[in-house]
Amino acid sequence: MGQGEPPRDIGAEAAAGDDLDRLRRRLANVIGHALRTPTATVRGQAEILAATEDPEERARAVAALRRTSRRLEEMVDEVLVVQGLDTRLPTASPRDLDLGAEIAEVAGELEVVEQLEVVGDAQARAHLPPDALRWALRAVLDNAGRYGRGPVRVEVRATPDAARLRVWTPDGDVGATDDDVRLAFEPFYRGERAVTVTATRLGLGLTAARRVVEALGGRIDIERDEEQRIVTCLELPR
């Protein structure tokens, strides 16, 4: 260290290095899991299209290619949003939205949400960019529906300034660990349970949702309720 340089905090640097190394390993592992299956699917479906004249098989291959390429696009979008590349942040102008209808529409697009139950001020409205709201809802509802069976329950409470949404995972998500709750918004965090439920995710859905919600001036957290059930809490400006 030369004269005049500030003293280095060796411990802090080492800890930062450990964190970076851990993140790198997590990133490599998650990307491998999340991308190998869809990229193999794209190649395989292309081979099927080249090899068969059967119209049914070809139609199935095209549909699978569409789904898989959409999934890959979503992963790229998540990475861009999490990294703060503002080119991918939602861009629609705010407008008056019916929260219950938005929740129902997004849930209807998600295969993992088998049933939906909206309680409370389901007719509440909020003045928000629709694409940003749907992005956040999609991440939260997808996460809830993925880790339990039965209806996803959403409670809506509105005050003059904010809309508060509480989203319960069906059957309380009894398999979630304390680490799963604590690290849910960490980039590329995928608990053991998450990986076995679905390997083809980057672990960025909630991270990206938090970035979008905070850009709206809101908040998002995950906690356990008084019965130890997992609940995702969204607070959105109205």
Place this chain on the structure above:
Amino acid sequence: MSADAPLRVVVVDDDDDFRLMLRVQLNLESGVEVVGTAVDGYEAIEVVGDEAPDAVAMDLLMPNLDGFAAIDRIRREQPEVGLVAYTAVAGRYARERVAAQGVELVLKSGDPTELVAALRRSVNNRVRP
């Protein structure tokens, strides 16, 4: 299995598109017939019990019952069935565990050539009743 009979295979994978793709691809391979598919380890055990295939292409990370546990059960209950682990990522843990189970591991790909070769080897190496 006679020399001319097709290799009867069960495909196990929780990803719908990948599982269906693999079924079509393997059926397009000469001398291979997919006789069943399964979405997790429990269903794999059931389908293998019903169909008595020559070999199984087994994903490892799946909900409900993973491929490691399903391999153990099938090995115990139907040792004559050939098994190949077919997975997206193979870290040291996965490699060591399937090696201890006596199962070959193949990384997922859009080209099934390597998998088909491994399935054939698994049949040649299987425990005969």
